[in-house]
Amino acid sequence: MTSPVAASLYLARHLYSVDGRGNVIFNPENKDIQDLPVIYGFNNGGSRDCLYAVLMAEDGSVLGSHLCSHEAYMPHDLAILEGSRPDRHKTFREHYPDGYHMEFVGLSEFDGHAGLQKAIGKYKENQCLNG
Numbered sequence: 001m002t003s004p005v006a007a008s009l010y011l012a013r014h015l016y017s018v019d020g021r022g023n024v025i026f027n028p029e030n031k032d033i034q035d036l037p038v039i040y041g042f043n044n045g046g047s048r049d050c051l052y053a054v055l056m057a058e059d060g061s062v063l064g065s066h067l068c069s070h071e072a073y074m075p076h077d078l079a080i081l082e083g084s085r086p087d088r089h090k091t092f093r094e095h096y097p098d099g100y101h102m103e104f105v106g107l108s109e110f111d112g113h114a115g116l117q118k119a120i121g122k123y124k125e126n127q128c129l130n131g
Helices: 004-018 071-077 086-095 114-130
Strands: 038-047 050-057 062-068 100-105
Touching (some): 004 071, 038 114, 050 114, 062 071, 062 086
Antiparallel strands (some): 038 050
């Protein structure tokens, strides 16, 4: 286990290292960005030092997840930020080969985020149809 001081220092270093990075936009056909589907990364809650981060396409498909000790790590660990986790983008590009853009939704924004709530609704519909 890491000490609280060490954890705070590590978090500060991480935030410094990702400062200024934009969200990933994969746009091979040079479409208007607002016409590209969204892949949401979001904090799905959990307990202290064990938060569940989820990646969900706007069509309700779950494209990945990750356990994080702090919400501030999620945009990097979920590959939302430019230059982070290129391994995850293979899955995203298979799902949306014509392009997509990434968006992170923090826990404080979760309930009021219309786009993410619509995607979650589609996820639930798909679960009912397939379950």
